[in-house]
Amino acid sequence: MTGLRVLVVDDEPQILRFLRPALEASGYEVLHAAAGREALRLIANSAPDIIVLDLGLPDMDGKEVLVEARKFTAAPILVLSARDREAEKIAALDLGADDYVEKPFAIGELLARLRSALRHRGGGEAQPMHVEVDGLAIDMDKRRVTKSGAAVKLTPKEYDLLCILARHAGRVVTHGQILTSVWGPAHKDDTQYLRVFIGQLRAKIESDPAAPTIIRTEAGIGYRFSEE
Template identity: 40%
Template sequence: MEPRPETILIIEDEAPIADIVAYHLEKAGFRVRVAADGATGLARAAEDGVDLVILDLMLPELDGLDVLRRLRNVRNVPVIIVSARDAEADKVVGLELGADDYVTKPFSARELIARVRAQLRRAKAPAQEASRLQVFDLVIDLKAVAVTKKGRPVALTPREFDVLVELARHRGQVLSREQLLGRVWGYGFVGDVRTVDVTVRRLREKVEDDPGAPRIVLTRRGVGYFIPKDEGPGP
């Protein structure tokens, strides 16, 4: 039996854009669904059959950032924002809220499909591992893509989870912002390394007892971030 094609949900109110994106995705072998407003898109994105969401920001009923914010309370499905807003602040806000990638209009269909495939590969990778990582009072379940702290669930965005896993896998090793950006966001990501700083700050707010005095995710000034082998201030 052949595996089912991945289902991509396009949430886009401009029909010509939605139609051309759907055409190229279907040509590439994906199954496509389209929603023309934020409320309908959110309802469909919450369904288990959707493997990835392509999300516009300027939508009727419910804007794209609200869709993303609410969706992250329900599912960790990969989300690629596609927007005409190209300011760095817009990109940072979208990534902070849990978007996995940000593509500015106009864009090429070839680039978008490459980014879709990259995100789908990344989403599948943790499910292929059947192991856990223990970091002090954190337990990282790679198979379930879940984190608990002292037995209590910690709600992380996909980016926060991936950064935590990358640091945990290289415990005691300082990873530069550029390394984290390439390994987590992908080496084709076009953005500022400060995106990493924003994600680490949000991660600390969720996993540290005192985010202002972190004991788990530490900074090596001028170099990058690391998780120490022994809990406490790093060298």
């Protein structure tokens, strides 16, 4: 039992009927808001531990709710988004959402995303200094990367790119976030440039660069570093 409070912000009754039993079975106390202003009142008054936010709300845009909520809560916010609204998903992530799940979605994936978001928010967003996944080891303190025990030679930019993804393992990092962090704001739209660097990086760290398991592509959005 988690003992945590989750706020589901969605105006579709069937979504709540689908989510509530699974969330309660996982130990969450479930709060519900069918509109944006109601959601903001509940966030302010009930202090949920995590928020599941649909972007399509009847009274205000879900991104507006996200912006307002971020003024007074640090709780993880997981966005629900329709498949054909990539631009809105990118905007939501850039505005402070922790992750997103596409509609329609599997309940198992949603629960896993909630657990991941809560882990990352816990402990005040401490930055990992050592990451290991699929034979790859990153020692950020010593700036050393190995694959199956052998040293991996990376350029400074490749290393910075790897680290920003690894520090956000399990979460989507958008193209704009990566480009701004590694190359600066002037390059925030150079997605083709980023794809070239991702290809070079995968060639050095993936067991099969054609079928990557460490750095996964989120089509049209960005990349997600594996937690497994």
